[in-house]
Amino acid sequence: MPVTLLALYRRPDGGVEALETFQRRYAEEHAPLMRQVPGLRSMEVSRVQQALTESDIVMTCAMAFDGRAELDAALASDEMRAAGRNIRAIAPGLLTLLVVEREP
Amino acid sequence: MPVTLLALYRRPDGGVEALETFQRRYAEEHAPLMRQVPGLRSMEVSRVQQALTESDIVMTCAMAFDGRAELDAALASDEMRAAGRNIRAIAPGLLTLLVVEREP
Numbered sequence: 001m002p003v004t005l006l007a008l009y010r011r012p013d014g015g016v017e018a019l020e021t022f023q024r025r026y027a028e029e030h031a032p033l034m035r036q037v038p039g040l041r042s043m044e045v046s047r048v049q050q051a052l053t054e055s056d057i058v059m060t061c062a063m064a065f066d067g068r069a070e071l072d073a074a075l076a077s078d079e080m081r082a083a084g085r086n087i088r089a090i091a092p093g094l095l096t097l098l099v100v101e102r103e104p
Numbered sequence: 105m106p107v108t109l110l111a112l113y114r115r116p117d118g119g120v121e122a123l124e125t126f127q128r129r130y131a132e133e134h135a136p137l138m139r140q141v142p143g144l145r146s147m148e149v150s151r152v153q154q155a156l157t158e159s160d161i162v163m164t165c166a167m168a169f170d171g172r173a174e175l176d177a178a179l180a181s182d183e184m185r186a187a188g189r190n191i192r193a194i195a196p197g198l199l200t201l202l203v204v205e206r207e208p
Contacts (some may be wrong), residue, residue, distance in 0.1 A: 004150065005156075006150075006164065007111075008112070008161075031145045044206055044207075045206070045207040046108065046110075046204040046205060046206045046207060047204065047205055047207060048202050048203070048204050049107065049162060049172075049203045049204065049205050050200070050202070050203040051200075051202055052109075052201040052202065052203065053199060053200050053201045054200075055200045055201075055202060057112075057200070057202060060110065061204075068153075086164040094157075095157060095158050095183065096154065096158075096161070097155070097156040097157045097159075098154070098155055098159060098161060098164075099150050099152070099153045099154040099155075099156065100150040100151065100152050100153065100164060101150060101151055101153050102148055102149070102150045103151060104148060
């Protein structure tokens, strides 16, 4: 059963400049690190264009794996540890990270 | 440019029973109402299996539309109003609703 690692990023303090810096570092540093993680099948980054309820989420990323075992191996990998260190540096305290499974 | 309406549902008060009631009413009442919304291209419901950071999100639903104009028409439709009334009844105050656009 495929599983998805769903990352939700909250807006950083510091206005438009801080948001642009986060988005640039995400694209230039974090995405390339994530793409090296073993077992990653796809990675879809989306920007929030509008919040229809109160929300401070500004970006999402859905990362697909073939199954829970493959995700667990990925989470334990050196490549994921490097990606984790990077995201804690560029988005400290701004990440919600969920394992989700699509309903049949 | 396709757009997605991303719904994030927080855990209801009331333990496992309240969560199961929400999930049952979502599947039996809300999903059929949403599927009638004009312009909806696909609808992916996912359950949160694990939160790797602190989070009270238990379910997500990604609803795809062909573009912003199609989404706006959907949001203004009688069918969406009916779906909105339903979700406010079965998940009061538990919904975060975002318009997201995938990065190229």
